[in-house]
Amino acid sequence: MDRPVYIGGMEERRNLETPARERILLAAHDLFYREGVRATGVDRLIVAAGVTKVTFYRHFPAKNDLVRAFLAYRHGLWMAWFEAALERHRTAQSADDPLAPLRLALAEWFEDPQFRGCAFINAVAELGGALPEVREIAAAHKRDMTAAIAGLLPDDPRAQRVAQAAALAVDGAIVRAQTGVEGTQGALAALKDALGALPTRLG
Amino acid sequence: MDRPVYIGGMEERRNLETPARERILLAAHDLFYREGVRATGVDRLIVAAGVTKVTFYRHFPAKNDLVRAFLAYRHGLWMAWFEAALERHRTAQSADDPLAPLRLALAEWFEDPQFRGCAFINAVAELGGALPEVREIAAAHKRDMTAAIAGLLPDDPRAQRVAQAAALAVDGAIVRAQTGVEGTQGALAALKDALGALPTRLG
DNA sequence: GAGCATGTAGACAGATCTGTCTACCTCCGA
DNA sequence: TCGGAGGTAGACAGATCTGTCTACATGCTC
Numbered sequence: 001m002d003r004p005v006y007i008g009g010m011e012e013r014r015n016l017e018t019p020a021r022e023r024i025l026l027a028a029h030d031l032f033y034r035e036g037v038r039a040t041g042v043d044r045l046i047v048a049a050g051v052t053k054v055t056f057y058r059h060f061p062a063k064n065d066l067v068r069a070f071l072a073y074r075h076g077l078w079m080a081w082f083e084a085a086l087e088r089h090r091t092a093q094s095a096d097d098p099l100a101p102l103r104l105a106l107a108e109w110f111e112d113p114q115f116r117g118c119a120f121i122n123a124v125a126e127l128g129g130a131l132p133e134v135r136e137i138a139a140a141h142k143r144d145m146t147a148a149i150a151g152l153l154p155d156d157p158r159a160q161r162v163a164q165a166a167a168l169a170v171d172g173a174i175v176r177a178q179t180g181v182e183g184t185q186g187a188l189a190a191l192k193d194a195l196g197a198l199p200t201r202l203g
Numbered sequence: 204m205d206r207p208v209y210i211g212g213m214e215e216r217r218n219l220e221t222p223a224r225e226r227i228l229l230a231a232h233d234l235f236y237r238e239g240v241r242a243t244g245v246d247r248l249i250v251a252a253g254v255t256k257v258t259f260y261r262h263f264p265a266k267n268d269l270v271r272a273f274l275a276y277r278h279g280l281w282m283a284w285f286e287a288a289l290e291r292h293r294t295a296q297s298a299d300d301p302l303a304p305l306r307l308a309l310a311e312w313f314e315d316p317q318f319r320g321c322a323f324i325n326a327v328a329e330l331g332g333a334l335p336e337v338r339e340i341a342a343a344h345k346r347d348m349t350a351a352i353a354g355l356l357p358d359d360p361r362a363q364r365v366a367q368a369a370a371l372a373v374d375g376a377i378v379r380a381q382t383g384v385e386g387t388q389g390a391l392a393a394l395k396d397a398l399g400a401l402p403t404r405l406g
Numbered sequence: 407g408a409g410c411a412t413g414t415a416g417a418c419a420g421a422t423c424t425g426t427c428t429a430c431c432t433c434c435g436a
Numbered sequence: 437t438c439g440g441a442g443g444t445a446g447a448c449a450g451a452t453c454t455g456t457c458t459a460c461a462t463g464c465t466c
């Protein structure tokens with residue numbers, strides 16, 4: 001994996017060999033994330049996916065079904081990238097700074113020109129009122145993200161609490177990088193301060 | 204101010220005495236925050252505000268003008284509540300824990316049944332692609348929020364950095380309370396851990 | 407008393423949205 | 437061989453969206 005999968009650039013896979021269902025999912029992944037769910041109409045999706053309306057509705061009887069499928073797909077993709085990125089940066093890890101891979105992984109993500117924040121936070125913001133289940137989907141995503149962070153910490157009963165606080169800081173960094181309060185560098189610097197203060201030398 | 208102003212319940216002010224422009228703004232504040240900007244059509248706004256379409260478009264030539272006015276209005280309202288809440292909780296402040304008022308203020312907010320996250324984070328998530336200026340509006344909001352947090356800290360050159368890290372944690376707590384990862388109590392507990400670790404005893 | 411700002415009621419235009427429909431094609435496995 | 441899964445093209449329905457239009461009323465100010 002030389003390039004994080006969330007970046008996009010999946011268009012090349014969206015050719016006629018790829019099954020229609022997957023092409024729709026790839027188009028949704030691209031457009032929903034980049035422009036938002038409500039801003040993306042079914043007509044634009046079918047053009048981007050290169051399918052017809054009948055095919056679209058055969059696979060996803062309602063647009064909300066595609067929204068759910070998109071979030072499930074995104075979850076798998078993002079978690080795979082996240083865990084791989086943490087693993088890749090483990091070389092930078094030391095006993096003094098076990099969360100260093102977390103910072104480096106997020107720095108990668110934030111610098112990506114396609115970065116538009118967390119798809120799950122965005123989905124809750126956009127659809128939380130109309131489609132309450134996206135809150136539960138987003139919560140499950142955040143729980144998995146927190147578990148991956150906990151995996152960086154030494155085996156200790158207090159690791160769960162530290163991981164929760166670190167995950168909190170990560171979510172804060174994501175939204176601050178997204179709005180660009182102090183630039184992505186500012187978000188990363190504040191994240192470093194917040195993570196660095198946590199008691200990671202347990203035991 | 205016995206009740207935070209952001210809670211809503213402003214309907215009683217939306218009577219015929221109130222000028223039409225303010226009634227529209229109050230209706231937008233209610234509906235945009237509760238259900239989202241894109242989910243709220245002009246037709247619903249004019250019914251909620253009790254004005255006609257001509258009046259609406261006389262004050263706000265395009266819906267996006269109302270979006271901007273809504274965000275400016277919300278900023279004033281929220282900041283006034285936030286600063287007042289911090290002041291109200293200053294009694295709980297000690298030299299050991301200067302950020303205690305921050306936690307208590309956010310606990311108030313999160314427990315509110317109308318709580319639906321930060322209107323600015325939500326607006327960026329929903330409109331960041333289509334209306335890029337909301338990112339700058341949200342960034343300005345976050346800068347003011349950070350300045351209010353800095354006001355809790357002792358006068359010290361390092362206070363700015365600590366305030367940035369604290370603001371990062373606050374944003375994280377807001378989105379986690381919004382998605383309900385571990386409930387609002389979990390968000391508050393993680394916030395307490397993240398804030399408690401920061402070096403607030405400066406100088 | 408003229409002009410202007412502010413308000414009312416409601417029809418209308420034109421775009422776009424989700425979702426349905428008919429009609430036809432192709433490939434594969436029982 | 438035949439039936440079903442999966443595909444194509446594109447018209448259509450019905451709702452909803454933003455924004456415009458005519459026509460009229462009221463009250464303030466110069």
